Amino acid sequence: MSNWLTLDQQQSWRAWLSASRLVTDRLNRDLQERQGLTVADYEILVWLSEAPERRMRMSDLAERTLSSRSRLSHQIDRMERAGLVARFECTQDRRGSFAGLTEQGWSTLVAAAPAHVDSVREHLVDALTPEEFQALGAACQKISDRLQEPCSDQRRD
8 A cells, every 4th residue: 555645744745846846847938038048048057157168978977967878868968959068089999979068058057147147036036035045955856866766766766
């Protein structure tokens, strides 16, 4: 028999589902309207901007963005056509490839960042007190850490 959620737990679960979807939708809409980017595009640009030489092995980028390699490959193809990223062969082992941030990608990220931060503030940060936002971050980190434990991969398969 299932261990059903209590009424309070169900309300919290549904509130989290709604809030997470709505925040992502609003951030996506704002980025699309202002910069022609998706949240996924923006996340990839950020990861690449923070990487040494502004490039990252595709497998590492897939892991960081929680994307399948196939999905990331399609995303990178689209971003490459837009001039935001470029692919590079891995000269050390020739098994993998790198995605790298182009100058256009860097310029796009720099232009998008201030409005994106304003959007994050408007739709998430400012909706909570500083203490609530800190508690949200701590709770999300705890969940993320638990889901990234080695045995959690087996549970997802």
